[in-house]
Amino acid sequence: MSPRRPPGRGRPGNRPERRSESRPEPPVRGPVEIVVERVGARGDGLAEWQGHRLYVPQALAGDRMMVTFGEPRADGWEAVPVTLLAEAPGRADPPCPHAGLCGGCALQHMDDATYAAWKTDLLASALERAGLAGPEVRLNPLVRTPPGSRRxxxxxxxxxxxxxxxxxxxxxxxxxxxxxxxxxxxxxxxxxxxxxxxxxxxxxxxxxxxxxxxxxxxxxxxxxxxxxxxxxxxxxxxxxxxxxxxxxxxxxxxxxxxxxxxxxxxxxxxxVGFGGVTVSPAPGAFLQASREGEAALVAAALSGCAGAESVADLFAGSGTIGFPLAARTRVHAVEGDAQALATLDQGARQLAGRLTMERRDLFRDPVTAAELARFQAVVIDPPRAGAQAQAAELARSAVPAVVALSCNPATFVRDARTLVEGGYRLLEVTPIDQFLWSPHLELAALFRR
Ligand SMILES: C[S@@+](CC[C@H](N)C(=O)[O-])C[C@H]1O[C@@H](n2cnc3c(N)ncnc32)[C@H](O)[C@@H]1O
Known part of the structure; x- marks a missing residue:
């Protein structure tokens, strides 16, 4: 039951664990019996024992098991599984020998259906908590990415x-x-x-x-x-x-x-090619993690911007979304990184004037509602921090359609609330599994006025 440990774990060869001097004593030394209530947003099973929160690795909601108290966490304890007394349905044999160890792939112990349902529910409950769910909001099925697709x-x-x-x-x-x-x-x-x-x-x-x-x-x-x-x-x-x-x-x-x-x-x-444009990004430049996930993001942007004659692509990166859009319509790409701008410029030369670009810090200097007036659609794809200031300008604008792409449901719902409070209607959300077996989730959402 206890996950395999790597050779050398805790030996001097590896990086030392950071331990605080005043490490608290666990409430009990021996094993205790717990039932996992649910799998939390970070992929750990969550359980309580006599008022203590336990984070259980590789658990499923409903698992009954004996665990000991491990390392302390800010608001609870790591649980160290000892014996699985009753296994909840939905468990699979992890395909990777490092399952349960790599933080990036914490969910390999779920079978396909359980995994897809967990990721979809993660988004559904984030929308629900933010008051963004409802019969008018279509939550599409999870877009899957296969093993071997991470690029x-x-x-x-x-x-x-x-x-x-x-x-x-x-x-x-x-x-x-x-x-x-x-x-x-x-x-x-x-x-x-x-x-x-x-x-x-x-x-x-x-x-x-x-x-x-x-x-x-x-x-x-x-x-x-x-x-x-x-x-x-x-x-x-x-x-x-x-x-x-x-x-x-x-x-x-x-x-x-x-x-x-x-x-x-x-x-x-x-x-790298994006929708008929081929560019040479700077070494190590941001690219979407898989081609399959990228295709879903591009499809959402193309569909949300259909009919728009002029589109703003905010946080445009190296043109992943902007180039395929520019094959159909005029695109103004806005991005803060100089190297990404150079890649956008390579693509613009192949697009016969349909793509213009601008270097701008969209956190400090968002595109204003007045500047947005010339666009019929906006695609916004910020980093994990989201785009609070830009969402506020969009909320004040009259742009008919906004396609929001996000790699962080928490900041997405915050910014989506700003749009909705500004009069947008959230119509559709598609969860995209860009990071297979990890707790991370990407999404594409469509808003209209
Ligand atoms: C999630 S990536 C999306 C890139 C692109 N849309 C894609 O799909 O490949 C976020 C982008 O935001 C850019 N970015 C981060 N902070 C920024 C800021 N303050 N102003 C403008 N762009 C920023 C990054 O350089 C990166 O290209």
């Missing part, structure tokens, strides 16, 4: 002595899960894990830690080693040989966050 991931690598760790953060912890395989990653990225581990073991010094951003572009993998100190010539040669042997499109490194990506190897251009 972007960031792993962490740490060298301690002779041991190299390469993997993802452990659930509810700062430790790493050392991964040899990863069933969510596109096979072309998963195949890089072993050779990547070998080259990093050669080039990292004792104590060094870096992140590795992997992206699968249309002409091959694009890797960025984030936080790598300036490599000497033998290290550069080792990295270059790795790029050649693995047929990477591009390999680069950044010595510090936000710094320039310095090329090690550029064997191909690094291309």
């Amino acid at each position: 972007r991931a960031v792993l962490t690598a740490v060298r301690r002595g002779r041991r190299l760790w390469l993997g993802f953060n452990e659930r509810a912890s700062h430790r790493l899960v050392d991964v040899e395989t990863c069933p969510v990653l596109a096979p072309a990225l998963a195949a890089l894990l072993a050779p990547l581990r070998a080259v990093l073991a050669d080039i990292l010094s004792d104590g060094q830690q870096i992140d590795v951003a992997l992206t699968l572009l249309d002409d091959g993998p694009d890797l960025v080693l984030e936080g790598l100190p300036e490599p000497d010539l033998p290290r550069l040669e080792a990295l270059s040989a790795f790029a050649g042997a693995q047929d990477l499109a591009r390999l680069s490194y950044r010595t510090k966050p936000g710094g320039d990506a310095l090329p090690v190897a550029r064997r191909r251009t690094g291309l």
